[in-house]
């Protein structure tokens with residue numbers, strides 16, 4: 001393998017590691033949001049926040065030379081998983097707070 005490619009791969013590996021660390025931190029924060037939403041009986045998704053984020057990320061992507069459609073798809077991939085987790089948290093929370101339903105079982 002040419003040394004130039006190996007050198008580039010070393011930096012790619014660093015960036016991939018940073019992305020994983022950033023995603024891990026993001027999911028820690030969104031888990032807290034999910035818990036607060038479950039406690040407050042708020043829906044998992046927030047379309048107005050989605051619209052703000054998409055507008056912001058589109059502008060950042062355009063300014064930084066990244067395909068804005070890719071940036072929006074990447075965000076959607078992450079947020080879909082966030083919403084799936086929010087729904088799980090809401091279900092867990094409902095299970096904790098709902099009265100016993102199998103009285104006659």
Ligand SMILES: O=C(O)C(=O)C[C@]1(C(=O)O)C=C[C@@H](O)C=C1
Pocket residue numbers: 030033034044045046047049050078079082083086
């Ligand atoms: O900010 C929120 O309300 C969240 O639940 C977090 C988040 C996100 O991952 O950024 C996820 C779902 C919402 O539709 C909007 C944003």
